[in-house]
Amino acid sequence: MPIVPRLFTAALALLLAGCAATPGPAPVSSETTTAGTEQLSDQDLQAKWWTWAASSPENRSPVVDDTGQWCAENQPEDVWFFAGTFGGTVDRRCKMPAGRPLAGPALNLMSTAEGCAQFMADAKGSVTLDGQLLELRRIAPVAVAYQAARGNVVGQREGRVTGQGCGLWAWIPPLKSGEHELLVKGSSGTFSTTARYLFTVSSAG
Template identity: 50%
Template sequence: MTENVRLPSAELQGRWWTWAASEPDATNPVADTDGSACGRNQPHDVWFLAGTFGGQVKRACEVPSGRPIAAPVVNLLADSQNCAAFMSGAQGTVLLDGTAVEPETYKGDSIMVQGAQDNPVTGEEGRFTATGCGLWVQLPPLASGTHSLKIRGRSGDFSIGVDYVLTVAASSV
């Protein structure tokens, strides 16, 4: 993924859910309370950030230089009917260094997910198909230095808030 290329919604969601479901509870990036698990199992072409299972957290993460970032604002893995209900009330905001970033709306895509044993995200081990939906952001690579990313999402009674401090190392090129 380069600066000007965005992952299609089904690919982004399938890859993100597989990433999020690749770790057990103790090291899962969605269950992470401080950012210590944000670097686990990251793909080489994009840097994924996680929401929460509900509630607010503050995380500090180091992000490699030149890596685009993708994160859900609020998302769901379900069937098409539950996704439709979830998306009818979905709302969210994203602030990158104090500037609003408009989330993209993915109403429901059939996606392929691979879950690891004992993962708290899908509860399923192995490969399966589901419907993914939500509000998402895809950011181009950030300049070196420290950045603030504030994500707030809600649908019905479910809400999340994540305050990230992202540190991007200077490029070694």
């Protein structure tokens, strides 16, 4: 996905191609959790994020949301995900509980190993929190398995989906209560995405 948090115009075709058998390490499940603020592995992070992104239909999807009203939709209990877009720019206002790390891609893709390699060769991205540029994790193609719900926005069949995941990812420790601005930008080839988040973090957690 964009991602946002995901795919560029041809990405859905690549995503579908990614369902074909691709030699590589065995995919991991999307059920792994993280304790506290410990970072997830490249596989676990992408598996959990794609399961989240594919858990909602288009009319409730935080990936295509252009206001932030669906930010909290199907968020896991141990991390709070953000997303880019399918292309273009959005502004989202969200409320989130304190105590959870933030994670998401500047841009990302689910494809084949070859598709990911081509995508990442021209991939550029940034994530800025409250004016501070964050270091991103560059994830090369790794085998990933995730769960897709019926009618999901990523266009996959319902059930377990496998492919090679890649992208530029951010992992952010839990935010202090109050307001924060997150600016997510990514590009690869002719695709570009920008998502601006205004978070209100509750002290109640």
